[in-house]
Amino acid sequence: MKSQIKSKKRFLNEFRNEVFGDKIFDICVWILILLAVCVTLYPFLYVISISISSGTAVSKGEVFLWPIGFELDTYKIVMKNKQLWTSYGNTFIYTVFGTFMNVVFTCIAAYPLSRKQFFLRKKLNFFIAFTMYFSGGLIPGYMVVTGLGLYNSRLAMIIPFLLSTYNVMICRSAMEAIPEDLFENASLEGANDFQILVKIAIPLIKPTLAVLTLYYAVARYNDFFNAMLYLGKTELQPLQMYLRKTLILASTDILKSAGATGAAAAAQSTLKIRYVCIVIATLPILAICPFLQKYLVKGTMLGAVKE
Amino acid sequence: MMKKSNVIKVTKEEKRQLFQKNIKRDKYLILMFLPVAIYYLIFCYLPMTGLIMSFQEFKPGNGLAGIYTGEWVGLKWFQQFFESAFAWQLIRNTFLLSFYSLIFGFPIPIIFAVCITQIKNKHVQRSAQLITYLPYFISTVVVVGMMTNFLSPSTGIINQVIVKLGGEQINFMNSPDWFRRLYVISGSWQTFGFNSIIFVAAIMGISPDLYEAMRVDGANKRQQVWFLVLPMIKSTIILLLIMSLGNLLSVGFEKVYLMYNPSVYETADVISTYVYRQGIENKNFSFATAVGLFNSLVGFTIVSISNWFSRKFNETSIW
Numbered sequence: 001m002k003s004q005i006k007s008k009k010r011f012l013n014e015f016r017n018e019v020f021g022d023k024i025f026d027i028c029v030w031i032l033i034l035l036a037v038c039v040t041l042y043p044f045l046y047v048i049s050i051s052i053s054s055g056t057a058v059s060k061g062e063v064f065l066w067p068i069g070f071e072l073d074t075y076k077i078v079m080k081n082k083q084l085w086t087s088y089g090n091t092f093i094y095t096v097f098g099t100f101m102n103v104v105f106t107c108i109a110a111y112p113l114s115r116k117q118f119f120l121r122k123k124l125n126f127f128i129a130f131t132m133y134f135s136g137g138l139i140p141g142y143m144v145v146t147g148l149g150l151y152n153s154r155l156a157m158i159i160p161f162l163l164s165t166y167n168v169m170i171c172r173s174a175m176e177a178i179p180e181d182l183f184e185n186a187s188l189e190g191a192n193d194f195q196i197l198v199k200i201a202i203p204l205i206k207p208t209l210a211v212l213t214l215y216y217a218v219a220r221y222n223d224f225f226n227a228m229l230y231l232g233k234t235e236l237q238p239l240q241m242y243l244r245k246t247l248i249l250a251s252t253d254i255l256k257s258a259g260a261t262g263a264a265a266a267a268q269s270t271l272k273i274r275y276v277c278i279v280i281a282t283l284p285i286l287a288i289c290p291f292l293q294k295y296l297v298k299g300t301m302l303g304a305v306k307e
Numbered sequence: 308m309m310k311k312s313n314v315i316k317v318t319k320e321e322k323r324q325l326f327q328k329n330i331k332r333d334k335y336l337i338l339m340f341l342p343v344a345i346y347y348l349i350f351c352y353l354p355m356t357g358l359i360m361s362f363q364e365f366k367p368g369n370g371l372a373g374i375y376t377g378e379w380v381g382l383k384w385f386q387q388f389f390e391s392a393f394a395w396q397l398i399r400n401t402f403l404l405s406f407y408s409l410i411f412g413f414p415i416p417i418i419f420a421v422c423i424t425q426i427k428n429k430h431v432q433r434s435a436q437l438i439t440y441l442p443y444f445i446s447t448v449v450v451v452g453m454m455t456n457f458l459s460p461s462t463g464i465i466n467q468v469i470v471k472l473g474g475e476q477i478n479f480m481n482s483p484d485w486f487r488r489l490y491v492i493s494g495s496w497q498t499f500g501f502n503s504i505i506f507v508a509a510i511m512g513i514s515p516d517l518y519e520a521m522r523v524d525g526a527n528k529r530q531q532v533w534f535l536v537l538p539m540i541k542s543t544i545i546l547l548l549i550m551s552l553g554n555l556l557s558v559g560f561e562k563v564y565l566m567y568n569p570s571v572y573e574t575a576d577v578i579s580t581y582v583y584r585q586g587i588e589n590k591n592f593s594f595a596t597a598v599g600l601f602n603s604l605v606g607f608t609i610v611s612i613s614n615w616f617s618r619k620f621n622e623t624s625i626w
Binding site: 021022025026029030032033036037039040041043044046047061064105108109111112113115117118119120124127128131133134135136137138139140141142143144145148159160162163192193194197218221222224225229240243244246247248271274275278281282285286289290293 | 329335337340342343344346347349352353355356357358360374419422426436437439440441442444445446448449451453456457462467468499500529560561579583587595600602603607610611
C-alpha cells in the first residue's frame with residue numbers, strides 16, 4: 001500500500017517536473033524570439049524616429065526609441081535635392097532594364113540546357129558551370145569592360161552582368177521538372193523552340209521566375225561596386241553611390257545646396273539628413289518584402305535542393 | 308568479323324553526318340543559346356585569358372591588346388607579393404574575417420529556426436520570420452552607413468549610452484580591435500533571419516507522428532529538440548557547413564571596402580581590397596592581377612575540396 005502511494009507520488013512529481021521543464025523551455029524560446037525581433041527592428045525604428053523627431057531633441061541626444069517632437073523640415077530639404085532624384089532615377093533605369101535583361105538571358109540560357117535531347121547539353125553545362133568556380137578576377141574583368149569603351153556609359157551597369165550562373169541552374173532545374181509530353185506534343189504540332197519557351201516553359205515556371213526576378217532586382221537596386229568601378233560621372237551614378245557619399249563619407253552637399261547657415265544648425269541637420277536618406281532609400285525595397293514572403297521560402301529551397 | 312567492324316567503326320564521314328543531323332535538329336536551341344555563349348566568352352572567358360598579365364609587365368596605353376603584348380617577367384610579381392610585408396597580413400585577415408563570420412554566424416540561424424518552429428501561433432511565426440528577413444534585402448551601403456552613424460564618437464547612439472553610463476567614448480570605426488567584431492556582428496544581423504529559412508523548412512518537414520511518438524514515450528520539449536529535431540536536420544546542417552567552408556577565402560569586397568579606412572588596415576585589409584587599391588587606384592595592373600590569381604587559385608582549391616567532401620557525405624554536390 002505504502003509503496004503504491006510512493007510510486008504515485010513520484011509519478012506526480014515527475015509529471016510536475018516535466019510540465020515545469022516545458023514551461024521553462026517555452027519561456028526561453030519566447031525570450032530568444034523576442035530578442036531576435038527587437039534586435040532586428042530597433043535600428044530601423046531608431047532611424048525613423050530620428051528622421052522625424054524635432055531637431056533640438058536630436059542634437060541634445062534625447063531620442064533613443066520613440067520620436068520626440070515632430071518635424072518634417074529635413075525631409076523637405078532632402079526632397080528638394082536634385083542629385084538625390086537624379087541618382088534615384090538612374091537606379092530605377094538600371095534596376096528595370098537590368099532585371100529585364102537578366103530574366104530574358106536566364107530563360108534563353110536555361111531552356112537549351114534543360115532539353116534532354118540537345119546534343120551540346122553536357123558541354124554547355126560545363127561551359128557555364130566552370131565560371132562559378134574560376135574567374136579572371138577583378139583587374140582583367142575591369143580591363144575588358146573598359147576596353148570595350150563602356151566606362152562612363154549606362155550600358156556598363158547592364159551588359160557585363162546579364163545573368164548569374166547560379167540562377168540559370170535554378171531556372172534549368174525548374175524547366176527540367178516540366179513533363180516531357182508537353183514539349184513533345186507542342187513540337188509535333190509544329191512549334192519551334194522559341195514558341196515552346198514562350199508559350200509553355202515560361203508560363204509553367206512562373207513561381208520560380210518570380211523568385212529569380214526578385215533576386216535580380218534586389219541585387220540591381222543595391223549594386224554599388226560596379227557603379228564605383230565603371231561610373232565616374234556623377235550624373236550617371238545610382239542611389240547607392242549617392243548614399244555612400246552622404247552616409248559614410250559624411251558629405252554635406254545636401255545642406256550646402258539647401259543654403260543653410262550656422263554651424264550648430266548645420267551639425268544637427270547633417271545628422272538628420274543622413275537618417276532621412278536611409279529612410280528614403282530603404283523604403284521601396286522594404287515595402288515590397290511582405291508581398292514576397294511566400295515566394296522567398298520557395299526561393300531558398302530552390303537553391304538548396306539541386307539534383 | 309564483318310559484323311564487329313560494322314558495329315564499332317564509325318567512320319569520319321558518319322560522324323560528320325551525325326553532327327550535321329544534330330545541328331539541323333537543334334538549330335533553334337543553338338540559335339537561342341548563341342547570345343548567352345557570346346556573353347560568357349566576352350565577360351567570363353576573355354578575362355581569364357587576361358590572367359596572362361600576371362606573368363608579364365603590362366604597359367598601359369595599348370588598350371585591350373596591351374594585355375597580351377607585355378614583356379615576360381616570369382614569377383616576378385608573385386615573388387614581390389610574397390616577399391612584401393603585406394602578404395601574410397592580407398591572407399590572415401581574409402581568412403580570419405570569414406572564419407569568425409562562420410563560427411558566429413552559422414549557429415544563430417539554426418537556433419532561431421528551432422525556436423520559431425516551437426511556436427504554434429502561425430501569425431506570430433510568420434511575422435517574426437518576415438521581420439527577421441528584412442535586413443537581408445538592405446544594401447551593404449545602408450548597413451555600413453547605419454553602423455557608421457550609430458557608432459560615431461560624437462553623435463552616435465552607442466557612444467551616447469556609453470557616456471551616460473559613465474564610460475568613455477570609443478572610436479569604433481577607427482579601432483583595429485573592433486573591426487572584426489563589427490564586421491561579424493553586422494553580418495550576422497543582416498543574414499540570420501534569411502539563412503534560417505532553409506532550416507525552418509527542414510524542421511517543418513519532420514512528420515508530426517514522430518513528435519507524438521516521443522511525447523507518448525514521455526519526452527519533454529527539450530528532449531524533443533535534442534533527440535529528434537537536431538538529428539533530423541543534421542544532414543542539412545552538415546551540407547550547408549561544407550558549402551560555407553568552400554567560401555572561406557572569398558570575403559565580400561564591398562563591405563570591407565565601405566567599412567575600412569587606413570587606420571584599421573592592420574586587421575581590415577583583405578586580398579580583394581588590396582587588389583583593388585593596387586590595380587584600379589595605383590594602376591599596377593600586372594601586380595594586382597597576380598595577387599588576384601593567387602586568390603582565385605586558393606579559392607578554387609578550397610571549393611573543390613569542400614565539394615569533394617559534400618559529394619562523399621551526401622551524394623549531393625554543388626557542381
